[in-house]
Amino acid sequence: MSNALESLRRDINEIDSELLVLLAKRRRVSHGVVEYKIANNKPIRDEQREQALLEKLISYGSSLGLDGYYVNRVFQTIIEDSVLHQQAMLQQNLNPELHTETNRVAYLGGQGSYSQLACHKYFSRRPGKLVELGCSSFNEITNKVETGQADFGLLPIENTCSGSINEVYDLLQHTQVSIVGELTQAVEHCLVASPGVAIEDVTKIYGHPQPFAQCSQFISNLSGVQLAYSDSTSTALKQASADGSGAAIASEDAARKAGLAVLEADLANQSHNHSRFIVVARKAVKVSKQIPTKTTLIMATKQSAGALADALMIFKQHNINLVKLESRPVPGNPWEEVFYVDLEANIDMPEVRNALDALKEVTAYIRILGCYQSETLSAVNVTTE
Numbered sequence: 391m392s393n394a395l396e397s398l399r400r401d402i403n404e405i406d407s408e409l410l411v412l413l414a415k416r417r418r419v420s421h422g423v424v425e426y427k428i429a430n431n432k433p434i435r436d437e438q439r440e441q442a443l444l445e446k447l448i449s450y451g452s453s454l455g456l457d458g459y460y461v462n463r464v465f466q467t468i469i470e471d472s473v474l475h476q477q478a479m480l481q482q483n484l485n486p487e488l489h490t491e492t493n494r495v496a497y498l499g500g501q502g503s504y505s506q507l508a509c510h511k512y513f514s515r516r517p518g519k520l521v522e523l524g525c526s527s528f529n530e531i532t533n534k535v536e537t538g539q540a541d542f543g544l545l546p547i548e549n550t551c552s553g554s555i556n557e558v559y560d561l562l563q564h565t566q567v568s569i570v571g572e573l574t575q576a577v578e579h580c581l582v583a584s585p586g587v588a589i590e591d592v593t594k595i596y597g598h599p600q601p602f603a604q605c606s607q608f609i610s611n612l613s614g615v616q617l618a619y620s621d622s623t624s625t626a627l628k629q630a631s632a633d634g635s636g637a638a639i640a641s642e643d644a645a646r647k648a649g650l651a652v653l654e655a656d657l658a659n660q661s662h663n664h665s666r667f668i669v670v671a672r673k674a675v676k677v678s679k680q681i682p683t684k685t686t687l688i689m690a691t692k693q694s695a696g697a698l699a700d701a702l703m704i705f706k707q708h709n710i711n712l713v714k715l716e717s718r719p720v721p722g723n724p725w726e727e728v729f730y731v732d733l734e735a736n737i738d739m740p741e742v743r744n745a746l747d748a749l750k751e752v753t754a755y756i757r758i759l760g761c762y763q764s765e766t767l768s769a770v771n772v773t774t775e
């Protein structure tokens with residue numbers, strides 16, 4: 391490498407390190423803001439401030455020759471990190487029992503699984519040493535939480551390409567765990583194989599059923615390739631490494647850590663492929679009224695005409711936004727359905743309590759699965775032209 395290039399790269403390294411130091415410094419300052427907001431009972435998110443900040447940054451960036459779209463994207467990511475950190479701090483403050491030295495977290499797979507990425511993302515915002523407990527099924531995850539072997543469990547519940555993960559919904563009908571948090575994680579599927587294996591050499595692809603479903607269009611265009619289901623992406627990576635003509639569907643990061651190379655990227659049916667995970671624990675948590683909150687419940691309606699409509703009207707009458715409605719069959723009772731409802735609401739608000747009381751009157755069964763901090767933030771809109 392030429393000396394000139396080496397010297398330029400050294401400069402870039404130095405600038406990047408300085409950027410990281412500044413990002414860490416910005417985060418510390420935003421932690422100070424939480425204390426002010428707690429003391430003054432102010433909502434954590436201030437969209438007006440975000441809007442003004444972004445507009446100012448885009449304009450300043452433009453004077454430095456930086457494109458508005460680029461500045462907007464970079465700072466939306468920075469602000470999202472800051473808001474989510476502040477919200478997590480507030481939750482820790484409200485639920486002192488969450489201040490433990492270690493967080494034992496059960497999730498699907500191990501090194502390289504998408505659940506591991508989500509686990510790192512979620513717990514990096516929370517104090518306590520992370521102890522990872524890789525599991526080979528969703529059932530094992532809730533079991534570990536119920537029996538006290540894990541403090542938290544992480545379960546993928548829906549994906550922007552493949553929709554709801556029915557197995558997890560069904561599991562929630564029978565476990566006693568509470569939902570205490572959620573997060574979304576970008577899922578960027580790649581076809582990966584041992585170095586030296588070309589795409590034409592691949593005769594078998596290992597993967598968890600979910601990635602296969604999310605990449606169904608890519609897979610349907612392949613011919614002469616066998617699909618082999620694995621219990622997690624981590625297992626798929628191991629199986630692909632051991633198979634000279636095998637490949638796996640995994641993230642680029644996971645492939646690199648497993649010593650595999652990327653043969654093809656962006657395999658998902660939609661370019662915006664995100665999974666939403668829920669975090670479960672034995673005990674429910676309290677959620678601050680200063681942050682966006684969701685309440686999830688299961689209900690069974692009475693077997694009469696309009697019973698579901700009557701139940702849903704109650705949310706409308708109490709001005710509660712329903713953000714998701716899912717139905718699943720009841721095992722052993724053919725053609726009976728149980729409904730899963732996500733509300734944009736905090737269960738400690740009197741109007742939500744009233745709505746739930748009214749709901750009990752018109753339903754056959756209702757159970758609260760949890761009230762938790764919503765981490766699905768939508769970025770503020772700024773015009774970059």
Ligand SMILES: C=C(O[C@@H]1C=C(C(=O)O)C=C[C@H]1O)C(=O)O
Binds near residue numbers: 437440
């Ligand atoms: C830091 C603050 O809290 C949040 C985070 C912001 C940021 O990181 O710039 C801006 C506004 C708030 O949504 C604040 O209110 O200033």
